[in-house]
Amino acid sequence: MLASATANVVIALGASGTGIAILVVLRSRSKRPRAVASPVVETVVQKSPVAVPEAVVVPQATVAPSVREKAGRTRSLFASAFQSIRGRSIDAATWDELEETLLLADIGIGLATRLLDPLRAAVKDGSLRSPDEVIAALRAGMTAQLATSDRSLHLDAVGSPNVWLFVGVNGVGKTTTIGKIATAQAAQGTTVLMAAGDTFRAAAAEQLQVWAERSGAAFVRGAEGGDPASVIFDGIQSAAAKGIQLVLGDTAGRLQNKSNLMEELKKVRRVADKAEGVVNEVLLVIDATTGQNGLAQAREFAAATDVTGIVLTKLDGSAKGGIVFAIETELGIPVKLVGLGETAVDLIAFDPSEFISALFE
Numbered sequence: 001m002l003a004s005a006t007a008n009v010v011i012a013l014g015a016s017g018t019g020i021a022i023l024v025v026l027r028s029r030s031k032r033p034r035a036v037a038s039p040v041v042e043t044v045v046q047k048s049p050v051a052v053p054e055a056v057v058v059p060q061a062t063v064a065p066s067v068r069e070k071a072g073r074t075r076s077l078f079a080s081a082f083q084s085i086r087g088r089s090i091d092a093a094t095w096d097e098l099e100e101t102l103l104l105a106d107i108g109i110g111l112a113t114r115l116l117d118p119l120r121a122a123v124k125d126g127s128l129r130s131p132d133e134v135i136a137a138l139r140a141g142m143t144a145q146l147a148t149s150d151r152s153l154h155l156d157a158v159g160s161p162n163v164w165l166f167v168g169v170n171g172v173g174k175t176t177t178i179g180k181i182a183t184a185q186a187a188q189g190t191t192v193l194m195a196a197g198d199t200f201r202a203a204a205a206e207q208l209q210v211w212a213e214r215s216g217a218a219f220v221r222g223a224e225g226g227d228p229a230s231v232i233f234d235g236i237q238s239a240a241a242k243g244i245q246l247v248l249g250d251t252a253g254r255l256q257n258k259s260n261l262m263e264e265l266k267k268v269r270r271v272a273d274k275a276e277g278v279v280n281e282v283l284l285v286i287d288a289t290t291g292q293n294g295l296a297q298a299r300e301f302a303a304a305t306d307v308t309g310i311v312l313t314k315l316d317g318s319a320k321g322g323i324v325f326a327i328e329t330e331l332g333i334p335v336k337l338v339g340l341g342e343t344a345v346d347l348i349a350f351d352p353s354e355f356i357s358a359l360f361e
């Protein structure tokens with residue numbers, strides 16, 4: 001078993017008062033491969049020395065956040081609109097305010113209209129009388145939009161590895177999400193292998209490897225510029241040979257051009273299907289701060305790969321949480337996970353009622 005042509009120095013900085021610590025991994029270069037001490041980290045097909053960043057910083061925390069506390073920007077957008085319309089009778093300004101709020105939250109004009117039109121009609125015919133009744137009816141309408149999706153992550157293959165592939169444009173949080181999922185799955189006793197299918201960027205595999213080491217996951221990588229599909233294939237075969245239950249496959253978010261990326265992802269999927277595992281999730285990672293652009297991305301990726309669910313990251317920094325509704329209603333793809341920060345615990349299962357409560361209470 002060979003390691004990459006690098007040596008690691010790990011410095012952990014803790015800040016006990018805040019519960020936050022920073023792990024800094026410094027890398028010094030050496031010419032020769034060396035034996036790896038850890039049995040869970042494996043390096044395959046290390047054909048050429050890889051330029052690595054001098055420092056990879058991965059933040060750490062221990063307490064899982066709630067949507068209510070972290071999605072503050074979307075929450076306060078709704079709160080201030082509701083406060084303003086509660087203070088007066090229902091008039092044109094009420095509808096303007098509600099529509100503007102839904103649009104600022106990036107719910108999209110189509111769905112905003114579908115939500116508000118019946119409320120307008122109900123006010124006209126007298127079945128809704130007060131701003132509070134309008135707000136309650138809006139809440140019911142938005143809840144109904146998220147009612148039916150199956151949000152479970154499938155881990156049901158027995159006797160061969162479950163394979164979850166992660167796709168999405170660059171910078172949305174694919175690699176970080178894999179790290180968070182590996183940490184959570186390992187805590188539940190699931191054995192995990194990460195396959196570094198992003199061979200486009202030199203630092204990508206290094207970043208994933210840090211998460212593998214921290215979560216105790218096995219790790220498979222290829223040469224920079226190598227074939228991503230074969231890295232994923234090797235990862236699945238390696239997991240099958242070792243009886244590892246879950247393979248998390250990272251992919252590149254950017255190539256020379258977009259059609260290359262989509263073709264590559266199709267190939268990754270085809271090849272993964274040939275390996276001795278079951279691809280039971282293809283998770284599209286979307287950055288909530290991009291709002292409606294995320295919807296456009298979702299359309300493209302869904303056309304190229306069989307996306308089974310969405311991971312909506314960076315909801316902690318976004319007022320555009322309404323994109324959840326747009327994605328589910330326009331594309332029919334369930335939002336399964338939500339990212340609420342950069343640390344290992346900042347990923348939670350998407351719970352529509354908790355999310356809606358955060359917006360309305």
Ligand SMILES: Nc1nc2c(ncn2[C@@H]2O[C@H](COP(=O)(O)OP(=O)(O)OP(=O)(O)O)[C@@H](O)[C@H]2O)c(=O)[nH]1
Nearest residue numbers: 170171172173174175176253313314339340341342
């Ligand atoms: N605030 C916040 N930051 C996040 C979240 N998820 C990821 N990030 C940050 O977003 C940045 C990009 O994350 P990566 O995981 O490297 O994104 P990627 O999709 O793998 O990017 P490429 O490899 O370039 O395609 C990092 O700084 C992460 O720490 C989240 O839920 N909230």
Ligand SMILES: [Mg+2]
Nearest residue numbers: 174175198204
């Ligand atoms: Mg990445």
